[in-house]
Amino acid sequence: MSGTPSIEQADSVVEVEFAVRNDDYPFVSVTDREPCVFELAEMVPRGDGDYAEFFNVRGIDPDRILSLATGAETPDVSLLETYETGGLFEFNTSEFCPAVRLAELGALPREVTAADGEGRIVAEVPPRFDPADIVETFLDATAEISLVSKRRKESFSPLFSESVFQQVLDERLTERQREVLRAAYEAGYYEWPRECTGADVADELGIASATFSEHIHAAERKLLMLLFDCASGRQ
Numbered sequence: 001m002s003g004t005p006s007i008e009q010a011d012s013v014v015e016v017e018f019a020v021r022n023d024d025y026p027f028v029s030v031t032d033r034e035p036c037v038f039e040l041a042e043m044v045p046r047g048d049g050d051y052a053e054f055f056n057v058r059g060i061d062p063d064r065i066l067s068l069a070t071g072a073e074t075p076d077v078s079l080l081e082t083y084e085t086g087g088l089f090e091f092n093t094s095e096f097c098p099a100v101r102l103a104e105l106g107a108l109p110r111e112v113t114a115a116d117g118e119g120r121i122v123a124e125v126p127p128r129f130d131p132a133d134i135v136e137t138f139l140d141a142t143a144e145i146s147l148v149s150k151r152r153k154e155s156f157s158p159l160f161s162e163s164v165f166q167q168v169l170d171e172r173l174t175e176r177q178r179e180v181l182r183a184a185y186e187a188g189y190y191e192w193p194r195e196c197t198g199a200d201v202a203d204e205l206g207i208a209s210a211t212f213s214e215h216i217h218a219a220e221r222k223l224l225m226l227l228f229d230c231a232s233g234r235q
Contacts, residue, residue, distance in 0.1 A: 012154050013124040014131040020098055020119030022144035030068045032117030036060035040112035043099060051100050053091045062087035098142055105134045177219040184216055
């Protein structure tokens with residue numbers, strides 16, 4: 001990890017691109033055996049170092065994908081939706097996946113694709129991390145992966161799409177915490193000056209003020225953990 005970035009670098013990120021030719025990774029090995037294309041749609045942290053990766057796979061019968069992927073070193077594969085020329089699959093993965101390894105190091109995977117037995121990973125390195133350190137550590141820990149390009153870009157992609165952000169919130173907040181947080185927001189609790197007190201929101205929900213405080217503080221803490229964990233690359 002590097003020190004404080006310069007003013008010129010503070011609002012920019014470094015984009016790195018890798019080529020993956022290792023058949024140990026299902027999204028590469030399947031395309032080596034079948035004329036199909038893998039494209040990562042979303043990657044969602046599940047906790048305890050596990051991730052759910054949602055791949056759109058085109059050009060092959062979905063049942064064939066299930067058969068091939070199940071035989072690979074993959075904890076769990078599920079078919080979520082069937083298309084005319086493929087389907088949407090969920091792969092539950094951990095540290096053996098290169099995209100997950102990049103995320104653990106602090107880089108944020110933006111594009112993960114595979115075709116004809118070769119994978120491609122494009123990731124962004126936030127300003128607080130040293131791109132050279134991440135690239136070196138990543139390449140040292142993975143076989144048959146090479147750096148294709150590294151460049152600085154001014155824009156920074158969102159950490160989550162709207163659908164994934166909502167899914168992460170649903171996983172981290174309890175139903176009661178979401179209810180209390182929404183009620184407080186809609187009542188003007190977060191306006192300045194405040195349009196209501198915690199006691200007002202508690203009365204509206206029919207709960208004690210102490211219960212409101214417990215839930216609102218727990219929800220706020222989880223949101224801050226999500227914000228700062230993602231900013232640091234831990235997700």
